Amino acid sequence: MQFIIHIIIFALIFSILSCWFRFFIKIKWNCDYSYIAIVMFSSYISSILNTKFWISMLGTFWISLLCTIPFALLVFLLSKRLNDFYFSIGTLFFYILIYQLAYNTEFLTNWAYGVSNIKRFLIWDFSILWNEKYLILMLIISAILFGWLYFFKKTSTYKNFIWRWENELSLKSLWISSNKSKLLIICLSALLATIAWSCYTFYYCYISPSSFWFSTLILILTIVFLSYKYNEFGVVLVSVIILALYEGLRFIKFVDPGKIWYFREIIFSLIVIIVAFVIFKKINFWREQ
Amino acid sequence: MDISYILLNTIIYWCCTLILVDVFSYWKIFSFAIGSYLMFSAYIIFNCVKYWVNILNISAIIVLLVSFFLINYLLINKFFGKKREHVSLIVTLWVSLFLDNFCNYIYWWHSVSLPSEKLNLITLFALFIIIFLVLFYFHKVSFFSKILSAIWENERLICGLWIRKNRIIWILFWIVFVLIVLLWYILLITSSIKMQSWLFYLIKGMWIMILVWLAKKERIFLWALVYVLLEYLLFNKLWWSIAYKETVVLLCIVLVLLFKPEWLFSLIKRKI
Secondary structure (H helix, E strand, O other): OHHHHHHHHHHHHHHHHHHHHHHHHHHHOOOOOHHHHHHHHHHHHHHHHHHHHOOOHHHHHHHHHHHHHHHHHHHHHHHHHOOHHHHHHHHHHHHHHHHHHHHHOOOOOOOOOOEOOOOOEEEOOEEOOOHHHHHHHHHHHHHHHHHHHHHHOOOHHHHHHHHHHHOHHHHHHOOOOOHHHHHHHHHHHHHHHHHHHHHHHHHHOOEOHHHHOHHHHHHHHHHHHHOOOOOHHHHHHHHHHHHHHHHHHHHOOOOOHHHHHHHHHHHHHHHHHHHHHHHHHHOOHHHHO | OOHHHHHHHHHHHHHHHHHHHHHHHHHOOOOOOHHHHHHHHHHHHHHHHHHOOOHHHHHHHHHHHHHHHHHHHHHHHHOOHHHHHHHHHHHHHHHHHHHHHHHHHHHOOOOEOOOOOOOOHHHHHHHHHHHHHHHHHHHHHOHHHHHHHHHHHOHHHHHHOOOOOHHHHHHHHHHHHHHHHHHHHHHHHHOOEOHHHHHHHHHHHHHHHHHOOOOOOOHHHHHHHHHHHHHHHHHHHOOOOHHHHHHHHHHHHHHHHHHOOHHHHHHHOOOO
């Protein structure tokens, strides 16, 4: 039962992360890797605020969101300078830089590899010690977020933003700026990234640089590519299946327990490679745009 | 100042950058897997030398050849233009992770090196001259490189005329593969390496690509030398922490991408 609860919590966290990631891919076939950089940054802010200043989960979320806004501005600047494939490369290097910096900031974590002893209290003294209660919290957060996303995507504001980003070049030739829509979408992605990874941080009560290695991206991209044609509910379903498989691979008997991590990464990177080839081959690139 | 250390590192970074530049300028794909091919082939050769050819090494060789030739062949023949750029970025990143984890899975994670005496300065100079002459001949003198440039720049026209370009593709694959094999040999006999270092060689190669913004391949060696001297000065003489090495390079790459992205990507413009 605990395993099922763990899978559902994990799946909800990753589905929140994935749904906005796939939004970027759908607009411009850009993988915005800075998303993971924002996730990492907000996670460290939340955990350090919690361990050093005893700030609750709700409090750390708002402060880390404020701190990630400058990050969002950097990504916005990158999007102004680079387009298409080059934007993906730029954000990828941005992500690797933040990952490296996580190794160089040991003075913040009392010279430990990661941040541990994160206390799971939602607000003031109200703690969430049991996984069942955390599951209820995750269900509430997911329902609010996905509900909001579902209705937001039906509004003309959203369609206007998408249209402006997709037709950026035409708008530029007419001297119409699409900066506001870009900035808003990037800030929204920062918000979702902060929410998702705050939930992750307070669930595991420990984070380290290895939590944000490419293996996290493997999971997110697998979910994104497999749920490309589905709506938000489909994303959650695909996340549950993928993460059940990911966690279930731990229990394989014929693999040396010390090498299970590598075995899982091999399987999932193979899945991403095959799915990427199939999906990119099938879609009509220009029509999708 | 250790001249052999400087010259050796220059040759290594020069070769890494040249491979990145060739792959990017001829195939128009940004291959994140180059570092992993390098490291993985080093591990295979180390294990073949130590344990001879066994089932494990044969399976590793097959995986390396399939991942290099098949993946690149599919990327070049099944995708064109922007699709190739996007899918190559995703696929090569995961190929590198696949190889990283596969290598750790079958060979475990320890570092490897082949025992040998330190290469003397004359051998290093001779090595450098040979590589430089071969590459100079290929890029500047031979008509082959001009044919390659023409093919990649007029790819759609060539496909539309049903001209088969496969033989050219395979020749270029083999050239890049031989360069990779040469590089791992130099790495193995001069230092110990770990599979996890694939990303660092890629980052340094990228940084030198930026330094070559004038798009002249002959200058790659000079800028690799400048980089090695800077690295030596900062981290050996001024005693900056080695932990900040990659951070500094990455910070510079991100700043260049923010303010002068053409420095990195101007290499795609080729002149016949």
